[in-house]
Amino acid sequence: MGVSSAGGKTAPVHVLTERYDRGRVPRVRRVQPLVRPCKVKRGVRLIDDAHRVEHVLASLLVESSPSTHAMRRNVGESPVLGLKFARCRVRRQAAKCSQVQLLSPRMRWNHIIALLGVFVACLEAHSVERRRRRCEDALIRREWRTLDDEEKAEYIAAVQCMLDKPSRSNVAGATRRYDDFVATHIIQAEQTHFVGFFYPHHRLLVASFEYALRKECGYGGAQPYWDWLLDVDDLAASPIFDPDTGFGGNGEWVPGTHARPWHTMELPLPSNHGFPDRTGGGCIPDGPMPSYGEFVASSEPNAHASGHYGVGGLYGAMTDKWSSPVDPVFWLHHANVDRLWWSWQYRNLPGRLMDISGPLVSQDWTNQRGGNITLSDENLLVAIGEGTSVDGTMDIRGGFLCYDYDGIY
Template identity: 40%
Template sequence: MPNRHYRKLAFTLALALIQISKQALDWDAQEDECSHFLVRQEWRSLSQAHKAEYIAAVKCTQSLPARSGFEAAQTRFDDFQAVHINVADEIHIVGHFLPWHRRFIKIHETTLREECGYRGAIPYWDWTLDADSLDSISESPIFDPVHGFGGDGVPGTYILPNDPDGTSELFPETFVGCVQDGPFASHKLHIGPGKLSTDHCLVRGLNDTYKGFLTSEAVAQTMEQPTFELFRVQLEGGGSNPYPAQHGSGHLIVGGDMGNLFSSPGDPLFHLHHANLDRLWWQWQEKDLPTRFLDISGRLHANSPRLTQVTLNYRLDFHTLAPPMSVRDTMDIQKPPFCYAYV
């Protein structure tokens, strides 16, 4: 009789443990799902009120005190530029280029919403709409002085500082002059150009030379690539692709800090450009989600041997902006902490 009692008790306890385990699994599943989605839209599809709200949120970050701990950073806006400069050599021409920037843009989006009261998602800049046009890139609505980000730099209004150690990759032809119209005409940057720390205006140098790399035809060729590494190289440039491709061209067509490898987040257009690159990556992933959720490859460091490949377990560093995150956890924008969609 006692043995039967103990067997019954053991069986009951086992059932209880199974139920507890099931509840834990159910809870994990709930935590792993998005309760709602932000919808990222192309800039020109936003209402004028929505555009104004986004611009106001960006300007808000330019007035909040820095938190990153980087000496040159004075504002929250500076924090993102400082972190990018610090890790720029580690996140370009590498396999984790797209995963790192996907998370970086999301951190910025969250900052706008949680610290500046922005209610929407980061918009993206679909530059194919401008590159396919016969008009100059300067005619794009993105550069509108009232409902956009201001226009080109004015020649003769900016002098490029000396780069003592020559590591900032400063090209004088891209730093034409200060932007003197639009919402950021009076904004003073504290970081850049390049790795330097100088107080300066928002500098641009719009250049139609790069339009050919940003056309819908060029993007279609990128989207046809069968593997992640081929797609990434075609999109970013570098490696076997000697051309600036969509990534580099989107930066260089704007010029100024935006055209610099290190200090590019100093131009508010940085986030819209990279949101568009992220959109293209997601569209490429959607063609075969089960496979492409796991498709990651490419060099771990720009100058490392090809045998040193990035993996899904590689940890991405964001310094004080956010905790590290594995590449694996960036692969699905329909899971937390991302929870957004593109239209």
């Protein structure tokens, strides 16, 4: 397999011939023996020293940033040298790259540089195209109390519309469109709580609910959020629970056989449990949470869980790990949980858009999958039939998502 050299011997030839103008990076492969040297055609580069070129390209594609995370799961053995060679799917490719051929014997190094330039141009085009796709008309999510009464009524009507529309899933027991979202949360609860998927999954879930409100029920606004910090002095007095312009409060107490003494009794709370009196150090805007793993470990069982228990109490729907979305306040609560994550991301946006970690399954359970979450893992909503990669949900203002908040922490 080769071409005739000056000495009459046959030099080995390796040809790289796959066109990659649709976002596919070419693969090096062996071809049938060539009868004569290939002629230089328009749009084709003839390169010598295929071994060295392949080594450089492999290093370039595997190590290059910012596109590395989009291709890391598509690395295979090169049939030429046995090196790791990235067969990556460069998505949303902007540049039209030419067909490339690698040949030996000796030819000039400027051809090698030209080929590397093509690859660099392709990778840079991918990065530029991704930035170009950043949404220009983002939905702005606002805090519930900043909505006027008409806007609040429109949102509540859209939620009621979801309760009236028939289910679009095949989940047993799901009869209404709203049930499809509850079913998704129930089915995937064990895979999306106390694991790395917690924030990406719930970000996608809330965004999908927001999309359904707008596209299926004619809602003209964005998903509102509930900033709990505004109600710390009197949670029950929050406008979220207004009986007319909110989601209702506790209602009137109806005594009955369920009202046993130990359910209704009031007990004094001791003021001193051995902790010294302190006034606190105030708000810590940055927090000792430099990594995603530390952030989720601190916020999921505290700020997130407190919102659920604060509304649901001991036995309410919001307290249930699986079926908490049956309470419509869930969506406003989790929109603020997402806002909390975005506030943390925004403080170091370039780095934290790619900062993800954590186990795939809770440490309380055993599972054969094991391992840790990565940006290329699939982020799915099984009962709704939607999904993207984890990478697709890291940025709320580009790629798969397109919304923002009226303010962050």
